[in-house]
Amino acid sequence: MKATQDHKSSSPSTDPLAGRRAFMRRLGMLGAGGASLAAAPMAFADPRPNAFNKKARTDAAVLNFALNLEYLEAEYYLLGTTGVGLEGAVIGTDGAGVRGDVIVKANPKVTFTTPAIEQYANEIATDEANHVRFLREVLGASKYDQVARPQIDLLNSFTALGSLIGVENFDPFANELNFLLGAFIFEDVGVTAYKGASPLLTNKTYLEAAAGILGVEAYHAGSIRTLIYGAGTTAQNLANAISDVRASLDARPVGSPRLDQGVRINDTANIVPADGNSIAFSRSTRQVLNIVYGAPNATSGLFFPAGLNGSIR
Template sequence: MSNDTQGMSTRRKFLGMAGMMGAGAVLSGCTNVIAAPSSQDNGLDAAIFNFALNLEYLEAAFYLAAVGRLGELTAAGGDASKVILPAGFSGMDNVGVPNMSRDVRDLAQEIADDELAHVKVIRAVLKSAAVPQPTLDLSNSFVAAGKAASDNAITNFNPFANELFFLHGAFVFEDVGVTAYKGAARFIDDQNPGGNLENAAGILAVEAYHAGAIRHELYRRRNDPAAAGLNVGEVVQKISNLRDSVDGNTDDDQGIVSTLQTGAPYIRASASNIIAADVNAIAFSRTPRQVGNIVFLAAGATKGGFFPNGLSDDGNLGKLLAL
């Protein structure tokens, strides 16, 4: 059996067991599926899951802070003290984004629960091979992203300032998660009912639910004033354009309003573009390198943006980014 075949087999085992048995069963009974890097897979399997863990730390920190629960990240194996937040905002003691509506706060709480569960289950599966949480920047990174997306018109983007800015901040992350999971589908070829491909599709579905919910909330507000003379729909489109330009692949990102979308392969006849998809109504894919380009806010970078000191590396990150 080749190294590539062995690596795919291990990934299938993880996804199949996680999907069929549920997160609780994975935590209690499947923690030996992915272990420390071995000579057989050259550390690639552990690198894949540690790459995912870095991203889950980031998303969990964002949503937990938004609802004032950042301390739970430390309890789950992360480190709340290594999360950089805007001045005056702690994300602790149930003090989150001010003046959030009940509906949006409920949504943020639910997504925070999901992302925290992802951190717990991946750490439990990787055990001693799990990388520690890196420093996460949820302040300067958003300021830089706001400036880059708006040609310096938006100078101090703070996603924790109010409900609307929180939704814009969430939009930065959610579509990236969907495309990352879609890109991972190429490693799975199990066609059995209830098997690995079906279970991987279930993981992707959760990320897509998150993205769709955030995109819908923003679409409902598409004509509301946002910042720098732009309305919500226009700001969302600028964020989408930034991701599209930074990731190294054109036309794999979309905003929420069809009339604002240019150059994409799928322009809807309807006014809304809540579901980001290509001409065949299929979600876009991103490689680890393309995902890295977005979270570092620069093509080819290995640190910066949301990870000012880079990702936590198990020694095999370079192999993964080269895929």
């Protein structure tokens, strides 16, 4: 366990909070003179949404959309590795919109049997919690309201998905393989969501940070896909079935290329899902919502029974 946490120690040179503070100082958000979310010809002491800073308001909406998704991932990994969620990690979940609870079975902590997989899961849990903390700090320091954690369902959602892939009463917290399959549902979506949202960001510093988060999510996705492929044919088939479900929810025109790929294609490993130019796929916010809500054009459902918080929902 220690080996996976050394690189995230709290020493002055590696403190992740110090990096975030430096990030916000670059935006002029901390200190006596911190004011605007993004540079604009007309500056205001209070940069809350108004007719003159539409670009900043759009950036905040995109970051809040990402925050909703990070809440989901962080809760999943923290509950699976520690048995408690963001509150246990002492990370706030309040903010704009209705703050929801997390629906999950009693005692969700996974009993890992492979030390390496447990270490990977703990590292990813730390990363996802840090993403939540980071986005909340950025949005809070900008004087825009960070959204509250919406209600998250990690119980009925997996039961519904399990029925679609032929696994009745699927419980992602039952064992380490199930946990990897549950993680597979999220990770590829996170990568494609960040890539798809990148053209919506107007502030280059935000774009750089989003690219950094995308990179981390891609590392996670590659690790999860590798572990599932190595687990054998049954695990590969289930992952490919999950990929088929996600692809169906993308609601692409008939004959259009898929935005999703399983871990195996034609009996060959497929660790990196990408197009013909080896470029990662992009999903629009609507396509991401289709997946997390479990139906095209839905406004709530599956992982978010009451919908997301924020303007992109």
